[in-house]
Amino acid sequence: METWVVSNIVVAVLVAGAVWSGVYVRRSEMWAQAARELWRRSPVALLVVSLYVGIALVDSVSWIGGDGVGEDTVALHEARSPIDRLFADFREESYSAPLAAVTFSGETPLLHPGTHLFGTDLLGRDILHQVLKGARIALLIGGVTSLLAIPLALFFGVSAGYFGGRTDDAVFFLMSVLSSIPSLLLLIVLVMVMDKSTLSVCIALAVTSWVGFCRISRGETLKLRELEYVQAARALGIGPVRIMYRHILPNLMHLVVITFVLMFSGLVLSEVILSWLGIGVDGSWGRMIDQARDELSRDPIVWWNLSAAGAALFGLLLAVNFVGDAVRDILDPRTLRENL
């Protein structure tokens, strides 16, 4: 299947999932209260995060043909998102400064003077366009990685904590080995031995980041296992899978939410470093920053692409970090402190 079709399906699934969770949160007293409290504490950060998510979602919907594909003939046969269509006609010859009327070298007049809010890059592409597209990559990296890492960590952590004994020893050993290798190095090695794609980067990030949450869920399971009602359920002969699913997992959900938010910014930051090493994801802010590095030494200096990508990255991480702090304070002030 074509990537753009998959992407559209994913958007549909995500929107459906969001609606479903919204309904669920509304029904459950605890989550509804947590959501209200979150909104009360950091409305600005929440709005900023929603803005980024909105942009990413809009950029993930695409189709072939239709309006706004520009004069480029290739574009006619490629799927374009609404954001691409918005910027399709605004391509220049070369660099131009924000809102400038002429190109950077040569002083040739721009086709669209004064329209490039953040200027253009070497190939005359609009920086704002690229920055907006970066939001999708950043959220993709954070989202896909969490989707891989959290279930993995839950599986290993809960089984280790619940069964103890050999299982626990094995999982503990695995965690010790993985956490002995500096995570950035392990990440680099994994990306290098796999073929380079967004998915491999996410897999590598997941492998290096699941250990922390595994340790937490193992510890929590150890505690939950000793609770009276769990003991009672065991005495009644209820199977371990059912107990884990009914009694242990629901009590770990708040930790999942916190971990998801707190893990996010670390993942995006790691991708920036990978980009600098030349093994990041195409179109990410990390890639933009890396490419813009040398342009600072041009004279006159080209600062806008670096600043725009840097600011977009900073804005997202700042908002996510504030939301993360609030989420942690609301849902669980203690358990995670030592581990994340």
Add this chain to the structure above:
Amino acid sequence: MLAYVVRRIAYGVVVVAGVLLLLFVLFFAVTDPNDIARRALGDKVPPDVIEQWKANHGYDKPLWPWQAADNLLFDHFRRMVTFDFGRSDADDAPIVDRIRRGIGPSLVLSVPMFAAGLLLGVVLALFVAFFRETYIDAAGVFVCVLAMSISILLYIIGAQYVVAKLLHWFPISGFDPAPDVVARFLAMPVLVGVLTGFGGDVRFYRTVFVEETSRDYVRTARAKGCGEGRIMLWHVLKNGMIPILTRVVLAIPFLFTGSLLLESFFGIPGLGSITVDAINGNDFSTLRTMVFIFSLLFVVGQIAVDVSYSLVDPRVRLE
């Protein structure tokens, strides 16, 4: 106590063996030696040249013990354990020599960075915790979150551009181990290293200290007439150092993460630069050696911390 140390070291050995096995899987089983050879020699070389190269670099044996008694797995373990790292896949230079040359600059950078970071972090955190629940505290936490949201790449670029290029305070990059000038070259990487770490560290240390201030023994200290300053510097600091030590050992690999980029950007010929060169040059043998060495350092460091734990915290000592 002795039994504990022995047990701890034995487990460390097992973990290092696990790391070696993982490295083997990644570098030999997943990555085909033919592929490594082609990456080193280029795509269009005749097969016999590749075979020759593989023989020279010790890639020409079967992978697993059940295939042959003389196999790559045993080779890999034997070489790593005896520190016989062989030659670089990229330029055939002996890896050991390279590492030996890299250790000095790396230590010269990372030790001051680590010490400055820890000291600054603890001092700032104590200060912020002293003013807990005031605007000073809130502002401190805000600054920490701000600092945490900036990529290290931006710190480096910013420092190089503003401090070195515009202000000409320090050289943009480079290294000279002569004692009278080395500080000039280290100032910026150390500064950037401390900046990248301090947000998360200060916030964490602050939480630890604030939590300690609500404990009963602090109330006892107050009731006997102890001043707030003394409480912070004596009672709270000493108790807080236990969770902080844990954090510090967890931070050792991140310390390396930081110096990987810093060394490369600021042109310091340390282990980090060697690693980055190995990544850029597809030099797998150097890369896996570096991974092994850093894991080894991490395991040794962790054992050291676990043992020193039992020195700081008398409750652990008894076990």
Add this chain to the structure above:
Amino acid sequence: MTAVLEVEGLTTRFPFSGRRVPIVDDVTLSVGRGQVLALVGESGCGKSMTALSILRLVPKPGSVDGVVRLDGREIQSLPVSEMRQIRGHEIAMIFQEPMTSLNPVTTVGAQVVEAIRLHEKVRKPEARGRARDLFGQVGIPDPEARLDAYPHQLSGGLKQRVMIAMALSTRPKVLIADEPSTALDVTIQAQLLELLRQIQRDTGMAILLITHDLGVVNELSDHVAVMYAGRIIEEGTREEVLGSARHPYTTGLLRSIPALAPRGEKLAEIPGVVPSPDQWPEGCRFAPRCARAFDPCPERVPRPSGLSDSHRVCCHAVAEELAG
């Protein structure tokens, strides 16, 4: 009787759902030289908070009003640095929780030495010598070796003895002992109380003894103040309060003698439990649980009625009897 410690109108407020609730409400007490005043009441009635308020050690959102006099000198508005000179030096305190009240990472000897050296200019070896003597005095076996022990190496009883040694180290005028034996075994409780009594006899210091154990009150105290929901509802000499109590709460308490009523457990003779501070009623706070409650009780706060020079009761029913 000359009062060493006098407390007048002590009120400590904490915010509860937007309101500042007086957890300690208009408490007036006085302890004479060489006397033991027992402050009794059910768990959660504000005894510990009263003690902390006297020393101005109330935790953060709380605020304290009222007058505290030490030897006639008002100390409630002293600057913090002078207050520190009083804490541990003139008024010492022993806490309810011996397990957690010592610093876990320093030796107990060092903690006693610290207490001495905070207030007196003495060298470390000398302070250490004094700490050793104190350890002997409070009945810690092998004091020299115990000086270098960490808290976790000592039993609860020994820890509390260390706390007592620390409190005595600067020969304070007033000792506030907040349920010093509650967290301990019954046999150790008896030993500790015996120790306190002996110390009190030897040193002649004033003791504010906080407890909910009427047996302890009977053995140790000269005066008794009964607290309910933040207020003192009856006070007098030991004979007056234990022998001819008038307040319905005190009589109920006496009849049930909850030697060791655990937190939250109902008293046999008094229905219900102490409500939490944000649900304290207007008027007499005991009214909802009181068998003798009548019209004015839920509306007006009862004023103290004097039964003798020392015996006072805050109860509308008693006031009515006296008047009528």
